[in-house]
Amino acid sequence: DAGITQSPRHKVTETGTPVTLRCHQTENHRYMYWYRQDPGHGLRLIHYSYGVKDTDKGEVSDGYSVSRSKTEDFLLTLESATSSQTSVYFCSGGAGGDTDTQYFGPGTRLTVL
Amino acid sequence: AQSVTQLDSHVSVSEGTPVLLRCNYSSSYSPSLFWYVQHPNKGLQLLLKYTSAATLVKGINGFEAEFKKSETSFHLTKPSAHMSDAAEYFCVVSDGNYQLIWGAGTKLIIKP
Secondary structure (H helix, E strand, O other), rough: OOEEEEOEEEEEEEOOOOOOEEEOOOOOEEEEEEEEEEOEEEEEEEEEEEOOEEEEEEEOOOHHHHHHHHOOEEEEEEEOOOHHHHHEEEEEOOOOOOOOOEEEOOOOEEEEO | OOEEEEOEEEEEEEEEOOOEEEEEEEEOOOOEEEEEEOOOOOOEEEEEEEOOOOOEEOOHHHEEEEEEEOEEEEEEEEOOOOOOHHHEEEEEEEEOOOOOOEOEEEEEEOOO
């Protein structure tokens, strides 16, 4: 969905360094989500936001933090990257609710050496 | 707790033949169910969703899925595969708290 962009699209970093991934949306989605995708696991929810400055943990939140200072932007931070955080990260947005369709960004491939 | 199992990690079919991707779910209430598709090196796109209306749900690109409560299944089908259908498909269930539980995915391979 062109309404959600992620930056950077690719990043290689060293173990122990901080990393911030950015998700930007132009669709006024109330809810935004960060997932990681690993082979054999599908997508797993890291954190989500249900409004500006309102966030909550997902299934695999350890080692990650998020911030949402305005509707359009949802940041994912790895305070001290580890090799186990090598993954593809997807951001999505939607209206919220059990029947809600989520719209996804193109993903960020992160490699931690 | 809600969970979803995709019964095949890979499915290979010839172009022009039917496609069946299998999904079973577990839910303590009447769930919402989704199929998303991911084409190689691309993001994810909704194919179709079930939200307790009609049990047979039609989606994009000729796909459909049938919700069968007695079998706790939500299998995805298409009558005739096309080369452009080659992708990874994810069955997803809502957890009742505005979060989605994803299956591990099924890679669909189309043989010419």
